[in-house]
Amino acid sequence: MKVPKRQEIYKPLKATKFEIIQGIREIFASHDFSDEDLLELVDPKLGVITSFNDLMSQLENLRKIDLGQTPPALGIEEISD
Amino acid sequence: MRRYRININQISYASVAKLSAALDAGSITALELTKALFERAKSLNDTCKAYIEMFETSALNKAKKLDKIARIGSLHGIPFGLKDLIDVKGRRTTAGSEVLKNNMAKDDAHVVETLENAGANLLGKLNLHEFAYGATGENKLYGTPINVFDHSRLAGGSSSGSAAAVAWGLLPFALGTDTGGSVRVPASLNGLVGLKPTYGKISMRGIIPYCWTLDHVGIIARTVEDAALILxxxxxxxxxxxSPINRHKIKFSEKLNSGNHLSGIRIGIPKGFFFENVDDEILKATHKVIKYLETKGGCLCDVTLPNMDHTRTVSLTIQMPEALSFHMPWLKDRSAAYSSDFLAGLALGQNILAEHYVKCKRMLTNYRDSVDQLFEDVDVIITPSTPIISPKLNCVNITTKGLTEPVGNAVTRFTSFFNMTGHPAITIPSGLHSKGLPMGVQLIGPQFGELSLLTLGKLIEENHDFNIQKPSI
Incomplete structure (x- = not known):
């Protein structure tokens, strides 16, 4: 697994504008979340979720990790006696 | 048969094993025990908010029936409670939410079937963070369970009612679910034992999911022995x-070794992340436990866990699309009934790409493989359970040694990784903080290695330096 250097990890993306999230909702969304719900993504106040912008920056950095042929995780099987 | 007058305080804080012995000896009956616990619950629930619903009539009737037949095992006649995500046929499963306030369960969950068959007596459904989303246990609809050690602080969550019920002496044990620490965190913050077994070891059938990939059923109890009996x-x-995952039929309670020597068990200490930005007293208590284990014959080894920089992101990126997928059928008609924090989380799920989700599931494989490999060199890993003591009610962010983070992130900082790897983990009390609040250590074992965790946990518990006296209420 190629892990990027630490200084590469938290390179922030440009700030996500509220209008961008609204645009995503209008084009792709399966549910019509209210502006209030979406505002929490841009400017979190509730102390539960990471801001959308932070999450996108971090996911962008995850893209740089080459996982080769590693498949997605499945269940855990116990070996029989 | 000799009968004793029931001392309510003894009953309230007795372990399952002690209550079972008392029932065996005939010094109490299941009915007396059940009545006493309901009395206590009715007098304290307005304060502690542990219960969502009590099943007084059915539990008292069942207790009468149980008293008439020979005891079939340790849990016969023992009262318990369930986090209100777990289905009981003919009862409401509210998930702590307005959305499901009239949701009647059609069948019993697997855990309910097994406990019923063992003669355990269900006293009611317990409070939680709405749909298990969040580790603070805050709930506007049913109230927020509070910490028995300090009423200005949280019981923690998401299995907040399960921990509060046991900590306040309303029940000897309760079940919860743990997706990022939701059993271990409240157990630790309330001075209890919290066990999250290996992923899939306890069937999730009949339990409202939050995130299928990370959800585990967990046990909150007063002692390690009790956790073994329940497991x-x-x-x-x-x-x-x-295809049942769990094929072994180990009787953990029988195999639980109460010996006081570890005979070379290898204890891995993950330096760095798990010992950074931690409250000084929690750190000190953890080192005291480690030193004690060494004096008992444990062999200490440094271990390196995978890079933790992305773990929070990976977990969140898996959680929110899975939660959104589950909740989509209700969102259209009932979105106004959801709390705003959960709706924001679901909205986040809608903005995550499928590519991101798959990448994070692949990261999980990597994490799991790396930790599996570590267990070739050590038998158990030890960390503090939480970096902080129980937070104050309504606290949003918390700063620990210069690190500021949302409260939910702070309390689950050391637990959530092991939901991603699926390894079993247990929290055991490690002492009382100078602020009068419990602290805990977390032990993590190899896949299906619950027995080593229970054995080591029992050894820690047998050292009275780490025991926590219950506060008087």
Missing amino acids: DVVGQPDRKKS
């Missing part, structure tokens, strides 16, 4: 699932 029952294979 013996709820950890039985689920024959109603096409």
